[in-house]
Amino acid sequence: MIIHAMEFQDFSDCKSLLEMMENGEFVFKYKHELEEKFEDMFTWFITVKLGISTRPIPPNAADNKKVDLLGLHMVVERDGGYRNVTDNNMWPMVAKVMGYEYHDGEFMRIIYAMNLDVLVYY
Secondary structure, eight states, X not given: OHHHHOOOSSHHHHHHHHHHTXXXXXXXXXXXXXXXXXXXXXXXXXXXXXXXXXXXXXXXXXXXXXXXXXXXXXXXXXXXXXXXXXXXXXXXXXXXXXXXXXXGHHHHHHHIIIIIHHHHHO
C-alpha cells in the first residue's frame, strides 16, 4: 500500500499525504495507518523543514494525554478550517469531539495554531 511506502524528504511529500486525506472515506478506511504516517509527516515538517526541536511530538495535554493531530486536523478541516472555527467560537465543540472537556477549547486552538495551522499555511 502506498501509505506504508511514503517517506518525507520534501514538502511535496507532505502535500501528497494531505491531498489523500481530503477523501473522508479513505481516512476512515485507513485511519490507523494514517495516524502513524501523519505523525511521521508532522515530525519531519517540524524538525526538518522548520528546524524546531523543542516541541513534544505529538503535543501532550495537561494530563499527559497525547493529542491526536490527525483527528484534530480532520475535525477542524471538516468544520471549515482554523479561521471559521475561531470566528464561530467552535473550539469548545472541537475539544469535546476530541475527547476533552468544553473548557479545553482554548487549549485545542493553541495546539492547532502552533502546530497544524503552520502546516496548512505552507
